[in-house]
Amino acid sequence: xxxxxxxxxxxxxxxxxxxxxxxxxxxxxxxxxxxxxxxxxxxxxxxxxxxxxxxxxxxxxxxxxxxxxxxxxxxxxxxxxxxxxxxxxxxxxxxxxxxxxxxxxxxxxxxxxxxxxxxxxxxxxxxxxxxxxxxxxxxxxxxxxxxxxxxxxxxxxxxxxxxxxxxxxxxxxxxxxxxxxxxxxxxxxxxxxxxxxxxxxxxxxxxxxxxxxxxxxxxxxxxxxxxxxxxxxxxxxxxxxxxxxxxxxxxxxxxxxxxxxxxxxxxxxxxxxxxxxxxxxxxxxxxxxxxxxxxxxxx
Numbered sequence: 001x002x003x004x005x006x007x008x009x010x011x012x013x014x015x016x017x018x019x020x021x022x023x024x025x026x027x028x029x030x031x032x033x034x035x036x037x038x039x040x041x042x043x044x045x046x047x048x049x050x051x052x053x054x055x056x057x058x059x060x061x062x063x064x065x066x067x068x069x070x071x072x073x074x075x076x077x078x079x080x081x082x083x084x085x086x087x088x089x090x091x092x093x094x095x096x097x098x099x100x101x102x103x104x105x106x107x108x109x110x111x112x113x114x115x116x117x118x119x120x121x122x123x124x125x126x127x128x129x130x131x132x133x134x135x136x137x138x139x140x141x142x143x144x145x146x147x148x149x150x151x152x153x154x155x156x157x158x159x160x161x162x163x164x165x166x167x168x169x170x171x172x173x174x175x176x177x178x179x180x181x182x183x184x185x186x187x188x189x190x191x192x193x194x195x196x197x198x199x200x201x202x203x204x205x206x207x208x209x210x211x212x213x214x215x216x217x218x219x220x221x222x223x224x225x226x227x228x229x230x231x232x233x234x235x236x237x238x239x240x241x242x243x244x245x246x247x248x249x250x251x252x253x254x255x256x257x258x259x260x261x262x263x264x265x266x267x268x269x270x271x272x273x274x275x276x277x278x279x280x281x282x283x284x285x286x287x288x289x290x291x292x293x294x295x296x297x298x299x
Contacts, residue, residue, distance in 0.1 A: 054070075058187065208226075
């Protein structure tokens with residue numbers, strides 16, 4: 001299969017941020033959509049194909065594609081950038097299903113006021129196994145494999161040993177960023193430079209937030225009410241907020257197996273968009289102030 005590596009602005013593909021993308025024949029995306037649809041009845045094969053996903057240059061451990069979809073802002077609009085992640089844990093089916101549903105809705109109702117980038121299945125190897133599992137093909141929890149905040153690179157492994165008692169579902173890897181899926185997310189964060197990251201998980205039935213202050217967080221998104229869980233070494237929130245000062249919204253759906261009903265999906269989405277429109281600008285100011293304060297303390 002012929003491959004073309006592009007390391008520039010790919011306007012023709014709908015990718016307006018500088019990032020390397022692997023441009024593959026549409027047949028690979030079609031085959032991948034077929035696998036997702038066979039695994040999850042809520043994901044339509046035809047809708048997946050029609051979305052015309054792009055495949056990121058980095059692939060999973062087992063060489064599965066990491067698909068993504070960008071929705072660019074309207075011309076001459078300085079829009080907030082939103083990175084939207086689903087399926088970080090392969091056994092959280094509802095996370096993947098809901099992300100595909102919201103992505104499909106956005107195809108019909110994109111206002112151009114925001115700049116969206118979706119990765120609906122971050123952990124395809126964990127999802128597409130006969131028996132899906134939280135971790136990736138090498139048994140690593142991708143949400144513990146990010147570079148930990150601070151100077152201690154072994155912090156994630158030490159936390160896993162001391163606090164989780166070597167829980168195999170939360171193994172952070174021998175070193176940070178050992179996994180290609182994590183490397184892809186870090187590369188995309190650095191290239192896309194999101195103003196906020198939305199990550200969908202399950203099954204804790206709550207809304208978590210990593211940001212400057214609790215006041216910056218939405219009190220609820222649909223039925224999901226704010227309950228701060230804190231960050232863990234190697235987690236996305238620990239990396240993106242504490243290290244990069246990018247706020248992270250974590251949507252914890254109530255069930256890993258069953259997606260919320262359409263009314264609940266709609267209310268979560270509408271509340272999210274309202275928060276992005278009305279409160280994200282204030283959160284960005286707080287983030288910039290926090291970053292400036294951190295830089296001043298270091299100097």
